[in-house]
Amino acid sequence: xxxxxxxxxxxxxxxxxxxxxxxxxxxxxxxxxxxxxxxxxxxxxxxxxxxxxxxxxxxxxxxxxxxxxxxxxxxxxxxxxxxxxxxxxxxxxxxxxxxxxxxxxxxxxxxxxxxxxxxxxxxxxxxxxxxxxxxxxxxxxxxxxxxxxxxxxxxxxxxxxxxxxxxxxxxxxxxxxxxxxxxxxxxxxxxxxxxxxxxxxxxxxxxxxxxxxxxxxxxxxxxxxxxxxxxxxxxxxxxxxxxxxxxxxxxxxxxxxxxxxxxxxxxxxxxxxxxxxxxxxxxxxxxxxxxxxxxxxxxxxxxxxxxxxxxxxxxxxxxxxxxxxxxxxxxxxxxx
Amino acid sequence: xxxxxxxxxxxxxxxxxxxxxxxxxxxxxxxxxxxxxxxxxxxxxxxxxxxxxxxxxxxxxxxxxxxxxxxxxxxxxxxxxxxxxxxxxxxxxxxxxxxxxxxxxxxxxxxxxxxxxxxxxxxxxxxxxxxxxxxxxxxxxxxxxxxxxxxxxxxxxxxxxxxxxxxxxxxxxxxxxxxxxxxxxxxxxxxxxxxxxxxxxxxxxxxxxxxxxxxxxxxxxxxxxxxxxxxxxxxxxxxxxxxxxxxxxxxxxxxxxxxxxxxxxxxxxxxxxxxxxxxxxxxxxxxxxxxxxxxxxxxxxxxxxxxxxxxxxxxxxxxxxxxxxxxxxxxxxxxx
DNA sequence: CTCGGTCTGTATAACGTTATAGAGCGAAGG
DNA sequence: CCTTCGCTCTATAACGTTATACAGACCGAG
Numbered sequence: 001x002x003x004x005x006x007x008x009x010x011x012x013x014x015x016x017x018x019x020x021x022x023x024x025x026x027x028x029x030x031x032x033x034x035x036x037x038x039x040x041x042x043x044x045x046x047x048x049x050x051x052x053x054x055x056x057x058x059x060x061x062x063x064x065x066x067x068x069x070x071x072x073x074x075x076x077x078x079x080x081x082x083x084x085x086x087x088x089x090x091x092x093x094x095x096x097x098x099x100x101x102x103x104x105x106x107x108x109x110x111x112x113x114x115x116x117x118x119x120x121x122x123x124x125x126x127x128x129x130x131x132x133x134x135x136x137x138x139x140x141x142x143x144x145x146x147x148x149x150x151x152x153x154x155x156x157x158x159x160x161x162x163x164x165x166x167x168x169x170x171x172x173x174x175x176x177x178x179x180x181x182x183x184x185x186x187x188x189x190x191x192x193x194x195x196x197x198x199x200x201x202x203x204x205x206x207x208x209x210x211x212x213x214x215x216x217x218x219x220x221x222x223x224x225x226x227x228x229x230x231x232x233x234x235x236x237x238x239x240x241x242x243x244x245x246x247x248x249x250x251x252x253x254x255x256x257x258x259x260x261x262x263x264x265x266x267x268x269x270x271x272x273x274x275x276x277x278x279x280x281x282x283x284x285x286x287x288x289x290x291x292x293x294x295x296x297x298x299x300x301x302x303x304x305x306x307x308x309x310x311x312x313x314x315x316x317x318x319x320x321x322x323x324x325x326x327x328x329x330x331x332x333x334x335x336x
Numbered sequence: 337x338x339x340x341x342x343x344x345x346x347x348x349x350x351x352x353x354x355x356x357x358x359x360x361x362x363x364x365x366x367x368x369x370x371x372x373x374x375x376x377x378x379x380x381x382x383x384x385x386x387x388x389x390x391x392x393x394x395x396x397x398x399x400x401x402x403x404x405x406x407x408x409x410x411x412x413x414x415x416x417x418x419x420x421x422x423x424x425x426x427x428x429x430x431x432x433x434x435x436x437x438x439x440x441x442x443x444x445x446x447x448x449x450x451x452x453x454x455x456x457x458x459x460x461x462x463x464x465x466x467x468x469x470x471x472x473x474x475x476x477x478x479x480x481x482x483x484x485x486x487x488x489x490x491x492x493x494x495x496x497x498x499x500x501x502x503x504x505x506x507x508x509x510x511x512x513x514x515x516x517x518x519x520x521x522x523x524x525x526x527x528x529x530x531x532x533x534x535x536x537x538x539x540x541x542x543x544x545x546x547x548x549x550x551x552x553x554x555x556x557x558x559x560x561x562x563x564x565x566x567x568x569x570x571x572x573x574x575x576x577x578x579x580x581x582x583x584x585x586x587x588x589x590x591x592x593x594x595x596x597x598x599x600x601x602x603x604x605x606x607x608x609x610x611x612x613x614x615x616x617x618x619x620x621x622x623x624x625x626x627x628x629x630x631x632x633x634x635x636x637x638x639x640x641x642x643x644x645x646x647x648x649x650x651x652x653x654x655x656x657x658x659x660x661x662x663x664x665x666x667x668x669x670x671x672x
Numbered sequence: 673c674t675c676g677g678t679c680t681g682t683a684t685a686a687c688g689t690t691a692t693a694g695a696g697c698g699a700a701g702g
Numbered sequence: 703c704c705t706t707c708g709c710t711c712t713a714t715a716a717c718g719t720t721a722t723a724c725a726g727a728c729c730g731a732g
Contacts, residue, residue, distance in 0.1 A: 047451060048451070049391070049451060050396075050451045050452050051387050051388075051390040051391040051396060051451075052387075052391050054387040055385070055387040055388050055391050060387065069416075070406070070412045070413075070415055070416050071409065071412055071413060071416065071615065073407065073409060073412070076406045076407055076409075076412050077406075077407060079406055079431075080405075080406050080407060080433075083431070083433065092430065092449070092452065094428065094430055094431075095415075095419075095431050097416075097419065113428070115383060115384070115385060115386045115387075116386050116428065223615075224615065224616075224618075224619040225619075228619065253619060254619055256621070257619045257620075257621060260621050279407065279559075279560065280560075280616055282560075283560040283561075283564065283589060283590055283593045284593075284620065284621070285592070285593060285596050285620070285621045
């Protein structure tokens, strides 16, 4: 650990600058000296001190991915993809939580840890366009997910409107007519689920089905417990739903559990569909029909776009990138 | 971002050293100058450059937690606890994956990223005591989990023998007599599940039940798919089991799914118990009886012990720390 | 008073790297 | 034969901290 550039320089009988050039290939070095330096490096087992390099270069080689929580397997799988992509490009990815807390999201976006990171991939829940617009930090940023649209940053997100419509079309094709939506979040300046909700209402309209406000349930979070609570609320209705379109898989799984507790069977009595395609839904009872976004591509794209900005590659104006998704039909809403 | 110590010093009309002392409190500073410096800091919005600080101090303030995979919610929850503990103590926690790959585990233990981290918390699957003993890296390390015992490092792990015995006692008290174990890993120099397996056999013996080798199933991984495959294998036996003790919750959940596919009911036909208490098991159908280790404490303790070593606090010889666990009885193996 | 000792503060040398300016030195061009 | 390159390489100044050595001022003790 204690072996530095200076040691190599002395050993090989050259200047520190030359060693640096051998290591970084920034300027050409003669064949003979290069070999001598390389040999010294191998013999002494030299690795560059990153703190020093970064102090000098102004970059750290670390990028951050800020997600609401790790306990949601969707984010765990997304983080997985992003970490792999970053590692492949020689960067280290740091995971940050926001706990779905607005203040923490603001803090992260505004340069918390800016000293340590070269760039940020932000998956926000609460922030809106204005929050993002008033950001002061210079750190490059890429947005991921549904919360913020049309901000002056690259944005990676699936076509939520199309995804929701497809999920709804599937339920409607099954002959369902009272379809509930669990997971709406209608608050001032906050629109994480607006597109999915719009896909829901538009699909109803397209099928000539009435929109019943009672069938749209807001939740405070995005977990199994929220889904279960939402479902319980729906079951108190005079006319309970015959299908559920959930904002995500965890909510769907919670809803299934609540239905089970209520003595109702899925899919016989109620069909359920989610979004995310987390692994859990491939083993749950029943298995979960869902919209499967290409998580690997989301993570990879977010990292690539961010590195383009960091490394100053010509990237053009901020754009929105839409990875593909597909409907995965399983037991909770089987083919008609 | 460009505001440095020097700027503050100039603004406050003092030396850089004094500013440093105000920031770090390393040496006393007079009340009047302290106030003046603090005001300059607030006005200019100064934050220390971490690369420079770490170059000088020789530490980075980053510790790593190396886990097999993030997709296993147990590790996600553990990581969560560790990150919170590290943040609280002023450190940043970096997550590293080993993919359950032996070479990657060796790489991580042997100082991959040693330049960037002050210490390492390693949750290994494949490494054994000899691997760890031949480690060359000087970076402080703390071990977490079942793989390695009696290595010269602090080790945080629940009492797996006691935990397994308690799980088994519960199944036996239910009247089960053919209890299977899914998730054994019997390989040369590799003993992740040895203690849990021993708890299984000892509990059988203590209850006067015969040990049937056919009822011990090895798996290649620790996921839902492995559990399902293991269960399917057990169901081909002439005398299938009437209960399953799974190495962890994911395996248990996979086993439940396989039982369901086979037309068997849990817990009526077969009781199932796991270890980990992941959130999923509180909503699955049926909900999962499990051994719940204190994950928050595991994460916190691992971080604290590591920081003790890093910061040179007197910590004594390497020791083993055993956070508590408790049996959580749910539907898959309800109270008798 | 003088001498040691505490208190505050300053000046400056590291930490290990990279970027910049320039030095030597043959070869090519006039 | 003297320039003027082009090619390697060197010397050295940063980057922003913190640690060390030291300098005054003040105070109580002798």
